[in-house]
Amino acid sequence: MSDQFLSIRQVRKAFGPTVVVQEFNLDVKQGEFVSFLGPSGCGKTTMLRIVAGFEEPSVGQVFIGGKDVTRLKPNQRNIGMVFQAYALFPNMTVAGNIGFGLKVAGKPAAEIRSRVAEMLELIKLPDFGNRYPYQLSGGQQQRVALARAMAPRPQVLLLDEPLSALDAKVRVSLREEIRTIQKELGITTVFVTHDQEEALSMSDRIVVMYDGRAEQVGTPFEIYNRPATRFVAGFVGTLNVIEGTIADPAAGVVTIAGGEISVGNRVAGRKAGEALSLALRPEAIALGRREGRDGLVTGTIREVSFLGSVIRVRVDMGGALVSLDTFNSPASPPPVAGERAEISFSSSDMLILDR
Amino acid sequence: MKANRFWSWAFLALGVLYFALPLIGTFEFSMKMRRGVYSLDAYWAVLADPRFQATFTYSVMMALATIVVGVLLVVPTAYWVRLKLPGWRPYLEFVTLLPLVIPPIVIVFGYIRLYNTSSWLPLTGTALGTNILLMFGYVVLSLPYMYRAVDTGLRAIDVRTLTEAAESLGAGWLTIMWRVILPNVLVAVLSGAFLTFAIVIGEFVLAALLNRPAFGPYLQLIGANRAYEPAALAVIAFAITWGCMALIQVVSRFAPRAPTQPH
Numbered sequence: 158m159s160d161q162f163l164s165i166r167q168v169r170k171a172f173g174p175t176v177v178v179q180e181f182n183l184d185v186k187q188g189e190f191v192s193f194l195g196p197s198g199c200g201k202t203t204m205l206r207i208v209a210g211f212e213e214p215s216v217g218q219v220f221i222g223g224k225d226v227t228r229l230k231p232n233q234r235n236i237g238m239v240f241q242a243y244a245l246f247p248n249m250t251v252a253g254n255i256g257f258g259l260k261v262a263g264k265p266a267a268e269i270r271s272r273v274a275e276m277l278e279l280i281k282l283p284d285f286g287n288r289y290p291y292q293l294s295g296g297q298q299q300r301v302a303l304a305r306a307m308a309p310r311p312q313v314l315l316l317d318e319p320l321s322a323l324d325a326k327v328r329v330s331l332r333e334e335i336r337t338i339q340k341e342l343g344i345t346t347v348f349v350t351h352d353q354e355e356a357l358s359m360s361d362r363i364v365v366m367y368d369g370r371a372e373q374v375g376t377p378f379e380i381y382n383r384p385a386t387r388f389v390a391g392f393v394g395t396l397n398v399i400e401g402t403i404a405d406p407a408a409g410v411v412t413i414a415g416g417e418i419s420v421g422n423r424v425a426g427r428k429a430g431e432a433l434s435l436a437l438r439p440e441a442i443a444l445g446r447r448e449g450r451d452g453l454v455t456g457t458i459r460e461v462s463f464l465g466s467v468i469r470v471r472v473d474m475g476g477a478l479v480s481l482d483t484f485n486s487p488a489s490p491p492p493v494a495g496e497r498a499e500i501s502f503s504s505s506d507m508l509i510l511d512r
Numbered sequence: 513m514k515a516n517r518f519w520s521w522a523f524l525a526l527g528v529l530y531f532a533l534p535l536i537g538t539f540e541f542s543m544k545m546r547r548g549v550y551s552l553d554a555y556w557a558v559l560a561d562p563r564f565q566a567t568f569t570y571s572v573m574m575a576l577a578t579i580v581v582g583v584l585l586v587v588p589t590a591y592w593v594r595l596k597l598p599g600w601r602p603y604l605e606f607v608t609l610l611p612l613v614i615p616p617i618v619i620v621f622g623y624i625r626l627y628n629t630s631s632w633l634p635l636t637g638t639a640l641g642t643n644i645l646l647m648f649g650y651v652v653l654s655l656p657y658m659y660r661a662v663d664t665g666l667r668a669i670d671v672r673t674l675t676e677a678a679e680s681l682g683a684g685w686l687t688i689m690w691r692v693i694l695p696n697v698l699v700a701v702l703s704g705a706f707l708t709f710a711i712v713i714g715e716f717v718l719a720a721l722l723n724r725p726a727f728g729p730y731l732q733l734i735g736a737n738r739a740y741e742p743a744a745l746a747v748i749a750f751a752i753t754w755g756c757m758a759l760i761q762v763v764s765r766f767a768p769r770a771p772t773q774p775h
């Protein structure tokens with residue numbers, strides 16, 4: 158585990174009879190930005206709190222910088238934490254908040270002052286040192302909370318849905334800011350969110366969690382384009398799931414909605430007649446025939462919704478509703494509900510969901 | 513509508529009269545020591561009395577000690593229960609209410625039985641021991657007010673998240689109490705302290721039965737033997753209480769403002 162900076166080994170956590178996190182393994186490299194993504198109640202916060210030391214795992218270990226910290230108290234772990242509720246100390250100024258960790262560590266006043274000034278520059282609030290938290294907007298408070306967490310140079314930065322209390326615009330700009338600061342300081346970071354866009358746009362790697370387990374760990378590209386499980390495929394992005402049957406495993410022929418498509422060698426070794434779930438992203442499906450696309454199915458347009466730059470069309474394919482996106486071009490008339498239509502896709506874009 | 517208004521005002525006036533008349537009467541009477549003219553003679557007489565000075569100083573000291581011990585007892589307890597044992601809050605609340613239900617005379621007889629000179633902890637044997645006993649009695653009497661004030665203060669801040677934020681920054685238990693929790697509930701603590709002060713200054717039963725030279729028994733003694741001075745003392749006692757109330761109002765202006773919380 159040479160360059161693995163933060164390691165989570167076989168962690169399991171139960172509150173009484175309810176198991177909240179199980180068989181959780183993860184290695185994070187120095188300077189890496191990893192997100193925990195998953196639906197509400199899947200155990201993201203609990204796992205993060207185990208890393209922070211606020212909860213003790215029932216089983217398993219946590220290593221930071223090669224050292225077993227499983228039994229260490231949070232104040233002995235040298236971590237920085239940012240909370241959804243900002244949690245600035247109301248009785249201290251912005252500078253007092255940012256300097257708190259250094260003061261606790263017994264650093265000299267001059268060093269604290271210069272580090273606080275440096276952090277204020279970093280979060281682009283250089284003149285806010287003497288303000289109190291109640292004089293700041295939510296976004297500013299969260300930036301101060303970020304500076305406070307990073308001022309003592311923690312080994313790991315932990316953020317629990319730090320943006321979810323902010324409004325959409327601030328959320329997007331602060332997202333980029335956090336990522337920039339994180340890269341600049343090269344700090345190993347774990348970021349909890351239930352917002353897939355946030356996770357996809359910020360992370361080096363994403364851990365998709367479901368029911369206390371890490372369903373898949375991978376780069377945003379892998380998670381989105383090659384989801385390992387049905388849950389991941391459905392949770393990240395929009396997905397059309399089409400039920401099919403294997404017609405000829407050796408030739409890779411699968412029957413769907415009355416048509417036949419070829420999936421290459423991806424069903425090799427399975428039995429003919431076996432049921433199978435196939436999945437396609439809306440952006441991988443086109444209305445009408447297209448050059449180089451080997452999948453072609455006919456259906457009936459059920460619904461047309463205008464989303465601005467794209468038009469989302471729902472097509473009924475022998476009982477299964479499939480969503481697809483077409484670009485809105487002012488020159489051509491939009492599709493009409495009730496019409497018959499052909500849809501095409503590349504079978505190589507098709508995901509085969511095994512579990 | 514109009515009639516409604518009239519009756520509201522009438523009842524308000526009645527209420528004011530009910531509270532104010534005895535005070536005005538007492539105040540007026542306290543200034544009649546010199547025949548024929550109003551004077552502050554009774555006040556001078558009281559303030560010049562060495563027993564007044566001694567008992568008043570004694571009670572102020574007791575009040576300060578009570579406040580310190582009460583704060584040290586109540587703030588960490590209320591904080592801990594809020595943080596770690598929220599299920600215990602109703603029980604704690606019940607216990608802190610007991611002093612309002614159990615008469616002080618019962619408490620003090622209990623004390624005398626438990627801590628008399630032939631008991632395992634003979635506190636009443638020495639003046640210092642009795643002072644300590646009296647002070648703990650005062651802590652008990654002020655518990656309902658102190659606990660409620662502090663608990664309300666704690667409710668206004670997010671105790672758990674602030675504690676965790678401080679912990680993640682490396683702070684230990686004492687630092688968290690002293691630098692994060694206490695400053696944020698200071699105004700609540702102060703209002704509890706002023707209430708405690710007012711209670712201790714006027715308390716009679718505990719001090720009299722433990723035979724300590726406190727202000728309450730002195731008030732009673734003067735009341736039984738003089739004409740004008742008790743009135744002056746009553747006015748002074750009222751002024752102290754009201755002063756405390758006014759101070760509560762003043763300090764609450766300086767409460768640390770809670771920042772906007774996410775919804």
Ligand SMILES: Nc1ncnc2c1ncn2[C@@H]1O[C@H](COP(=O)(O)OP(=O)(O)OP(=O)(O)O)[C@@H](O)[C@H]1O
Pocket residue numbers: 172175177195196197198199200201202203204351
């Ligand atoms: N202290 C606790 N005692 C008992 N159960 C708990 C405790 N903390 C969390 N849980 C349970 O553990 C599960 C996971 O909680 P957790 O807070 O980790 O979820 P989450 O993924 O962060 O969800 P969200 O997105 O809503 O924040 C939930 O079902 C929750 O009820």
Ligand SMILES: [Mg+2]
Pocket residue numbers: 201202203317
């Ligand atoms: Mg959570």
